Amino acid sequence: MKRYTIGNLLLELEDEGSRRCVDWSGEIDAPDPAPSLSPVLNELVGELAGAYVDLRFDKLRYMNSASLTPIMTFLRDLSAVAKHVSVQYRGDVEWQNSSFRAVRVVARKWSNVEVVGMSSVSQD
């Protein structure tokens, strides 16, 4: 497993069968997250090229509005190199549901990206 810590955010990259999974946990609340977040996300794009990818946000406690642009830019760049990307969030948690509903609308133009609401937290 590979771990990346950016402030209060922890990213864990792990292989599960044929899929590569990235678990997001903690919080993203820096005033301008891009300078610290984007280099790590760019590295992940390289790591995940050619793979079937699960991006699991269900354990993320908080993200601020400023974090969405670097995350969406990552998703766009990842969709260009990965075989398939599944974005997973807590469908039963209102703030996650509303946030990722917007992500789903934007991600419609990337045909290999699906945005899926789950009903509970993924197992460790």
Place this chain on the structure above:
Amino acid sequence: LVPAIASKLIGRASRLYSCGFRYWGTMRVLFEGKVASVSLDVPTLWQLTRQIRSAVLVRLSAHDPNVREATALVASELAENAIKYGLNVDAQEPLVTIEVQPNMVRIRTLNASGEVQAHSVLDTLARIAHHEDPGALYAEVIEKGIEEPRPGVSQQGFYRIAAVGGFSLEGKWRDGQLEIVAERRLT
């Protein structure tokens, strides 16, 4: 005899007290002398946003989790905006005021961002208020943010407050300050 004994006892007690005081004083100096390094962490202003979220989650622990988290999110976004673009160091009022009633949550913040910026925010608030689908509007703004990243100009936080927090927004510019009120009805 009794006064003499009493006087002796009082004298001894007083010497013991004064000796003890001196001893305690010396101990205190030695103790303080041993503490050669003192560490004190003063949080950054930005950490206030984390404290606001944490305080809201604790104080609203009896409320519906979705309302609690939405309130924390909105209070944090409004505080972030004020700290980033319009912190008034002379403010006589709190940065953020959160009022929770049985049927409503109201969050108010004051922002001294300057008149031009304030009117730009008021235009954004009006755009959000007149749009029938805050979620679709938010998605539109996110999409634009990817195509033309303009940190600090997009005002994504306000779109998020409406779309994700489920709050309505109103703003007023007066006395050199922008007052923003976010409100959510509780059912």
